[in-house]
Amino acid sequence: QKEVEQNSGPLSVPEGAIASLNCTYSDRGSQSFFWYRQYSGKSPELIMSIYSNGDKEDGRFTAQLNKASQYVSLLIRDSQPSDSATYLCAVIKNSGGYQKVTFGTGTKLQVIP
Amino acid sequence: SQTIHQWPATLVQPVGSPLSLECTVEGTSNPNLYWYRQAAGRGLQLLFYSIGIDQISSEVPQNLSASRPQDRQFILSSKKLLLSDSGFYLCAWKFGGGNTGELFFGEGSRLTVL
Numbered sequence: 083q084k085e086v087e088q089n090s091g092p093l094s095v096p097e098g099a100i101a102s103l104n105c106t107y108s109d110r111g112s113q114s115f116f117w118y119r120q121y122s123g124k125s126p127e128l129i130m131s132i133y134s135n136g137d138k139e140d141g142r143f144t145a146q147l148n149k150a151s152q153y154v155s156l157l158i159r160d161s162q163p164s165d166s167a168t169y170l171c172a173v174i175k176n177s178g179g180y181q182k183v184t185f186g187t188g189t190k191l192q193v194i195p
Numbered sequence: 196s197q198t199i200h201q202w203p204a205t206l207v208q209p210v211g212s213p214l215s216l217e218c219t220v221e222g223t224s225n226p227n228l229y230w231y232r233q234a235a236g237r238g239l240q241l242l243f244y245s246i247g248i249d250q251i252s253s254e255v256p257q258n259l260s261a262s263r264p265q266d267r268q269f270i271l272s273s274k275k276l277l278l279s280d281s282g283f284y285l286c287a288w289k290f291g292g293g294n295t296g297e298l299f300f301g302e303g304s305r306l307t308v309l
Contacts, residue, residue, distance in 0.1 A: 116297060125285055125300040126239070170239065172298065180244055180252055181227055181289065183298050187238030 083108050086173050088186035096194050101158040103189050105171030108152070114174035115147055117156045119167045120188065126170055130156065161193045197222035201286045201301030208308050214259075214273040216304050218286030221267065226288040228269040229298065230261055233283040245269060246291060281308045 087106050095101045103117075114133055118126035132138045132145040132154065144157040154173075158165055168188040174181050201218045208214060220226050230242040243261035245251045251261050258277060262270045269286055286301040 114296070125303045128297050128299065131297050174296075178252070180246055181296075182241070182244065183229060183287075183289070184241065185231075185239040 084186075085109060085184045086171055086186040088169075088171050088189045090187060091190040092192050093189055094192045094194055095161050097161060097163060099161050101161045101165065101191055101193070103156040103158075103169050103171075103191065105154045105156075105186055106152055107154070107171075107173045109173070109175050110149075110152065112152075112173045112175045115145070115154045116172040116174075117143075117145060117154075118170040118172060118185075119165075120170055121167045129169075158191075161191075163193045163195050166191055166193045197288070197299070199286065199288055199299060199301040201304055203304060204302060205305045206307070208276050208306065210278055210308055211275045214271070214276055214280070214306070216271040216284055216286075216306075218269045218271075218301055219267055220288045223267070223288070223290065225266060225291045227291050228263065229287040229289075230269065230271050231285040231287065233285065235282070239285065242271070276306075276308045278308050281306055 085108050116131045117129045119129050120126040130145045132147045135147050135149055138145045142159045146155045168190045170188045171186040174183050198221045228245045231239045232242055233239050241254045243251055245263045248263050259273050284304045287298045289298045290296045
Protein backbone atom coordinates (compact mmCIF):
# COMPACT_ATOMS: atom_id res chain seq x y z
CA GLN A 83 0.00 0.00 0.00
CA LYS A 84 1.33 3.40 -0.95
CA GLU A 85 1.77 5.86 1.89
CA VAL A 86 -0.10 8.60 0.03
CA GLU A 87 -2.48 7.78 -2.81
CA GLN A 88 -4.09 10.00 -5.42
CA ASN A 89 -5.97 9.35 -8.62
CA SER A 90 -3.61 10.31 -11.44
CA GLY A 91 -6.41 11.72 -13.61
CA PRO A 92 -6.66 13.65 -15.76
CA LEU A 93 -9.64 15.29 -14.13
CA SER A 94 -11.39 17.53 -16.65
CA VAL A 95 -13.81 20.22 -15.50
CA PRO A 96 -15.39 23.12 -17.40
CA GLU A 97 -14.39 26.66 -16.55
CA GLY A 98 -16.38 27.97 -13.60
CA ALA A 99 -17.12 24.52 -12.17
CA ILE A 100 -15.94 23.01 -8.89
CA ALA A 101 -12.94 20.70 -9.09
CA SER A 102 -12.68 18.04 -6.38
CA LEU A 103 -9.32 16.40 -5.72
CA ASN A 104 -8.89 13.51 -3.30
CA CYS A 105 -6.05 11.91 -1.36
CA THR A 106 -5.79 9.03 1.11
CA TYR A 107 -2.91 8.19 3.42
CA SER A 108 -1.97 4.99 5.20
CA ASP A 109 -0.27 6.08 8.44
CA ARG A 110 -2.67 7.10 11.19
CA GLY A 111 0.23 8.85 12.94
CA SER A 112 0.40 11.47 10.19
CA GLN A 113 -0.30 14.91 11.58
CA SER A 114 0.15 17.54 8.89
CA PHE A 115 -1.32 17.64 5.40
CA PHE A 116 -0.62 19.87 2.43
CA TRP A 117 -1.73 20.54 -1.10
CA TYR A 118 0.75 21.69 -3.74
CA ARG A 119 0.26 22.79 -7.31
CA GLN A 120 2.87 21.96 -9.94
CA TYR A 121 2.86 23.40 -13.41
CA SER A 122 4.65 21.41 -16.10
CA GLY A 123 8.41 21.80 -15.82
CA LYS A 124 8.21 23.86 -12.61
CA SER A 125 8.72 23.11 -8.94
CA PRO A 126 5.72 22.56 -6.63
CA GLU A 127 4.19 25.56 -4.92
CA LEU A 128 2.19 25.39 -1.71
CA ILE A 129 -1.55 26.02 -1.94
CA MET A 130 -2.83 25.05 1.50
CA SER A 131 -1.96 23.31 4.73
CA ILE A 132 -4.41 21.65 7.12
CA TYR A 133 -3.69 20.15 10.53
CA SER A 134 -7.05 19.39 12.17
CA ASN A 135 -10.28 17.70 11.14
CA GLY A 136 -12.77 19.77 9.21
CA ASP A 137 -12.63 22.38 6.49
CA LYS A 138 -10.18 25.19 5.85
CA GLU A 139 -10.98 27.84 3.28
CA ASP A 140 -8.62 30.22 1.48
CA GLY A 141 -10.12 32.15 -1.39
CA ARG A 142 -11.35 29.73 -4.04
CA PHE A 143 -9.69 26.78 -2.30
CA THR A 144 -11.08 24.60 0.47
CA ALA A 145 -9.13 21.78 2.09
CA GLN A 146 -10.98 19.06 3.99
CA LEU A 147 -9.44 16.62 6.43
CA ASN A 148 -10.98 13.50 7.95
CA LYS A 149 -8.41 11.70 10.11
CA ALA A 150 -10.78 8.84 10.99
CA SER A 151 -11.13 8.00 7.31
CA GLN A 152 -7.50 9.00 6.53
CA TYR A 153 -8.74 11.24 3.79
CA VAL A 154 -7.79 14.71 2.57
CA SER A 155 -9.47 16.62 -0.22
CA LEU A 156 -9.11 19.91 -2.06
CA LEU A 157 -12.01 21.76 -3.63
CA ILE A 158 -11.39 24.49 -6.19
CA ARG A 159 -14.40 26.71 -6.80
CA ASP A 160 -14.92 28.71 -9.98
CA SER A 161 -12.14 26.77 -11.72
CA GLN A 162 -10.06 28.77 -14.17
CA PRO A 163 -7.89 27.59 -17.09
CA SER A 164 -4.91 28.85 -15.08
CA ASP A 165 -5.73 26.19 -12.46
CA SER A 166 -4.75 23.50 -14.98
CA ALA A 167 -1.81 21.77 -13.34
CA THR A 168 -0.89 18.69 -11.35
CA TYR A 169 -2.00 18.80 -7.70
CA LEU A 170 0.14 16.99 -5.16
CA CYS A 171 -0.99 15.83 -1.74
CA ALA A 172 1.72 15.69 0.95
CA VAL A 173 1.78 14.24 4.45
CA ILE A 174 4.20 14.74 7.35
CA LYS A 175 4.92 12.10 9.96
CA ASN A 176 7.68 11.51 12.45
CA SER A 177 10.18 8.91 11.33
CA GLY A 178 12.77 8.19 13.99
CA GLY A 179 12.93 11.84 15.03
CA TYR A 180 12.84 13.18 11.48
CA GLN A 181 9.86 14.93 9.88
CA LYS A 182 9.40 12.79 6.81
CA VAL A 183 7.37 14.47 4.07
CA THR A 184 5.77 12.04 1.62
CA PHE A 185 3.99 13.05 -1.58
CA GLY A 186 1.32 11.36 -3.63
CA THR A 187 1.90 10.94 -7.34
CA GLY A 188 -0.44 13.83 -8.09
CA THR A 189 -3.71 14.41 -9.94
CA LYS A 190 -3.62 16.24 -13.24
CA LEU A 191 -6.39 18.81 -13.52
CA GLN A 192 -7.55 20.21 -16.85
CA VAL A 193 -9.94 23.17 -16.82
CA ILE A 194 -11.68 23.45 -20.17
CA PRO A 195 -12.49 27.03 -21.30
CA SER B 196 12.10 36.40 4.42
CA GLN B 197 13.44 32.97 3.56
CA THR B 198 14.74 32.00 0.14
CA ILE B 199 16.14 28.80 -1.32
CA HIS B 200 18.59 28.65 -4.16
CA GLN B 201 19.40 25.58 -6.20
CA TRP B 202 21.92 25.11 -9.00
CA PRO B 203 22.65 24.31 -11.71
CA ALA B 204 19.21 24.62 -13.27
CA THR B 205 19.95 22.29 -16.16
CA LEU B 206 22.71 19.84 -16.93
CA VAL B 207 23.46 17.07 -19.39
CA GLN B 208 25.93 14.46 -18.25
CA PRO B 209 27.34 11.28 -19.79
CA VAL B 210 26.83 7.92 -18.09
CA GLY B 211 29.57 7.26 -15.56
CA SER B 212 30.36 10.91 -14.91
CA PRO B 213 30.14 12.50 -11.45
CA LEU B 214 27.37 14.77 -10.23
CA SER B 215 27.11 17.62 -7.77
CA LEU B 216 23.94 19.60 -7.14
CA GLU B 217 23.94 22.34 -4.56
CA CYS B 218 21.21 23.98 -2.51
CA THR B 219 21.39 26.83 -0.02
CA VAL B 220 18.73 28.41 2.17
CA GLU B 221 18.82 32.01 3.37
CA GLY B 222 16.92 33.79 6.09
CA THR B 223 16.51 30.96 8.58
CA SER B 224 18.58 28.78 10.90
CA ASN B 225 18.63 25.02 11.44
CA PRO B 226 16.12 24.17 8.72
CA ASN B 227 15.11 20.64 7.81
CA LEU B 228 16.42 20.00 4.31
CA TYR B 229 15.22 17.54 1.69
CA TRP B 230 16.23 16.20 -1.73
CA TYR B 231 13.52 14.80 -4.00
CA ARG B 232 13.68 13.38 -7.50
CA GLN B 233 10.86 13.45 -10.02
CA ALA B 234 11.23 11.21 -13.06
CA ALA B 235 9.38 12.26 -16.21
CA GLY B 236 5.62 11.99 -15.65
CA ARG B 237 6.08 10.59 -12.16
CA GLY B 238 5.61 11.70 -8.55
CA LEU B 239 8.14 13.06 -6.09
CA GLN B 240 10.51 10.46 -4.69
CA LEU B 241 12.16 11.37 -1.39
CA LEU B 242 15.90 10.74 -1.60
CA PHE B 243 17.44 12.30 1.51
CA TYR B 244 16.44 14.46 4.44
CA SER B 245 18.47 16.20 7.08
CA ILE B 246 17.73 17.79 10.45
CA GLY B 247 21.20 19.23 10.98
CA ILE B 248 24.84 19.33 9.95
CA ASP B 249 26.05 15.83 9.09
CA GLN B 250 22.65 14.39 10.13
CA ILE B 251 21.25 12.82 6.98
CA SER B 252 18.79 10.03 6.44
CA SER B 253 18.60 8.12 3.16
CA GLU B 254 15.28 6.86 1.87
CA VAL B 255 16.26 4.88 -1.20
CA PRO B 256 19.43 2.80 -1.71
CA GLN B 257 21.10 4.06 -4.87
CA ASN B 258 24.32 5.49 -6.24
CA LEU B 259 23.52 8.95 -4.87
CA SER B 260 24.77 10.51 -1.66
CA ALA B 261 24.04 13.72 0.23
CA SER B 262 26.06 15.95 2.50
CA ARG B 263 25.31 18.93 4.70
CA PRO B 264 28.62 20.63 5.43
CA GLN B 265 26.98 23.81 6.74
CA ASP B 266 23.66 24.52 8.44
CA ARG B 267 22.00 25.94 5.33
CA GLN B 268 23.82 24.03 2.59
CA PHE B 269 22.72 20.69 1.18
CA ILE B 270 24.62 18.88 -1.59
CA LEU B 271 23.56 15.91 -3.70
CA SER B 272 26.35 13.91 -5.31
CA SER B 273 27.13 10.86 -7.35
CA LYS B 274 30.46 9.31 -8.29
CA LYS B 275 29.11 7.59 -11.42
CA LEU B 276 25.79 8.51 -13.00
CA LEU B 277 23.39 5.95 -14.44
CA LEU B 278 20.83 6.49 -17.18
CA SER B 279 18.12 5.98 -14.54
CA ASP B 280 19.42 9.02 -12.62
CA SER B 281 17.84 11.34 -15.17
CA GLY B 282 15.09 13.48 -13.71
CA PHE B 283 14.06 16.70 -12.04
CA TYR B 284 15.85 17.14 -8.71
CA LEU B 285 14.24 19.32 -6.12
CA CYS B 286 15.70 20.70 -2.92
CA ALA B 287 13.28 21.79 -0.22
CA TRP B 288 13.32 23.18 3.31
CA LYS B 289 11.00 23.53 6.27
CA PHE B 290 11.33 25.01 9.73
CA GLY B 291 12.92 22.49 12.04
CA GLY B 292 11.05 20.76 14.83
CA GLY B 293 7.51 19.48 15.21
CA ASN B 294 5.18 17.92 12.72
CA THR B 295 3.80 21.15 11.40
CA GLY B 296 5.25 23.56 8.92
CA GLU B 297 5.15 23.74 5.19
CA LEU B 298 7.81 22.53 2.79
CA PHE B 299 9.22 25.10 0.35
CA PHE B 300 10.95 24.12 -2.87
CA GLY B 301 13.81 25.49 -4.89
CA GLU B 302 13.53 25.99 -8.62
CA GLY B 303 14.82 22.51 -9.38
CA SER B 304 17.70 21.01 -11.37
CA ARG B 305 16.89 19.09 -14.52
CA LEU B 306 19.43 16.32 -15.14
CA THR B 307 19.69 14.36 -18.37
CA VAL B 308 22.07 11.44 -18.41
CA LEU B 309 23.07 10.27 -21.88
